[in-house]
Amino acid sequence: MKPAVLAQRLAPLMPVLRCPRCQTAFELNGASLICQNRHCYDLSKRGYVNLAPSHDQAAEKYDAELFGSRRLVFEHGFYQPIAEAIASWLTDAPMTVLDAGCGEGYYARLLAERFAQAQFLGLDISRDAITAAAREPGRANWLVADLKHLPVADHSADVLLDVLTPADYAEFRRVLKADGWLIKVVPGSDYLCEVRKAVAPWLRSGDTYDNARVIDHLKEHADIAEESEVRITRPLSADESRAFLRMTPMTFSVPADVLDTLELSQITIHMHVLKCSMKEAKA
Numbered sequence: 001m002k003p004a005v006l007a008q009r010l011a012p013l014m015p016v017l018r019c020p021r022c023q024t025a026f027e028l029n030g031a032s033l034i035c036q037n038r039h040c041y042d043l044s045k046r047g048y049v050n051l052a053p054s055h056d057q058a059a060e061k062y063d064a065e066l067f068g069s070r071r072l073v074f075e076h077g078f079y080q081p082i083a084e085a086i087a088s089w090l091t092d093a094p095m096t097v098l099d100a101g102c103g104e105g106y107y108a109r110l111l112a113e114r115f116a117q118a119q120f121l122g123l124d125i126s127r128d129a130i131t132a133a134a135r136e137p138g139r140a141n142w143l144v145a146d147l148k149h150l151p152v153a154d155h156s157a158d159v160l161l162d163v164l165t166p167a168d169y170a171e172f173r174r175v176l177k178a179d180g181w182l183i184k185v186v187p188g189s190d191y192l193c194e195v196r197k198a199v200a201p202w203l204r205s206g207d208t209y210d211n212a213r214v215i216d217h218l219k220e221h222a223d224i225a226e227e228s229e230v231r232i233t234r235p236l237s238a239d240e241s242r243a244f245l246r247m248t249p250m251t252f253s254v255p256a257d258v259l260d261t262l263e264l265s266q267i268t269i270h271m272h273v274l275k276c277s278m279k280e281a282k283a
């Protein structure tokens with residue numbers, strides 16, 4: 001994408017965007033975003049801006065192969081019920097939606113098509129994720145950024161999506177409007193249970209998963225207003241099995257030659273989709 005085209009796409013977001021180093025506003029200056037303290041970030045020809053240029057991308061375990069596998073399972077519709085649950089809580093109005101830890105961008109891309117009046121910003125610390133997202137940008141905009149230092153103004157977001165991604169609730173509270181919603185998606189106990197069983201010897205937690213700690217941590221910082229539980233089991237083709245075995249951090253510690261020998265006949269997607277309001281910060 002030509003930087004001039006990206007600049008045009010970013011222009012409506014300028015009131016929202018802030019420098020992650022000093023929190024001042026940006027100006028679009030040719031092919032760069034420049035803050036009031038002259039911190040400068042180039043618009044990439046690949047259609048995104050890297051606002052975390054010092055992050056060690058080589059050490060990232062979330063890499064291009066993983067995001068390619070995720071793209072395949074998204075294209076095959078396995079996660080559509082999650083997107084529908086999120087969509088059921090959005091209205092088509094002028095609003096700003098952040099997808100924090102957006103990966104290859106499935107949710108922001110799909111929802112941006114559905115909600116034409118809203119502006120969507122997908123952020124991820126992995127450059128491979130954002131490169132994959134920006135390849136088919138749709139209406140959303142894409143940034144390499146750390147969700148612990150979101151490059152947006154205080155109380156500027158109407159909705160923040162946090163789908164299977166670490167949370168920083170103090171930062172989420174800072175960027176959400178007072179009446180904004182955090183939509184958090186957490187795995188249920190049976191999420192990808194077929195993968196978990198197949199690789200249990202390599203997992204510290206063995207073949208069971210309990211989300212109680214994640215939910216307890218969420219409840220310290222937010223009130224759950226609505227909840228939708230999704231649980232589906234679908235048969236898998238060989239390609240889909242291959243992708244599911246390579247799209248999750250659950251298999252990070254499994255040797256590649258072992259992974260090559262595994263094949264799954266079915267997969268379970270079990271998730272809790274939670275619409276939350278942030279609690280007041282503790283004094």
Ligand SMILES: C[S@@+](CC[C@H](N)C(=O)[O-])C[C@H]1O[C@@H](n2cnc3c(N)ncnc32)[C@H](O)[C@@H]1O
Binds near residue numbers: 104126162164
């Ligand atoms: C399991 S993936 C989920 C991706 C996406 N939400 C989805 O459902 O496909 C977790 C994502 O969180 C991102 N992530 C982890 N720590 C992050 C951070 N500090 N800031 C931004 N993204 C982060 C990873 O790069 C990865 O893309």
Ligand SMILES: [Zn+2]
Binds near residue numbers: 020021022023035
């Ligand atoms: Zn700055």
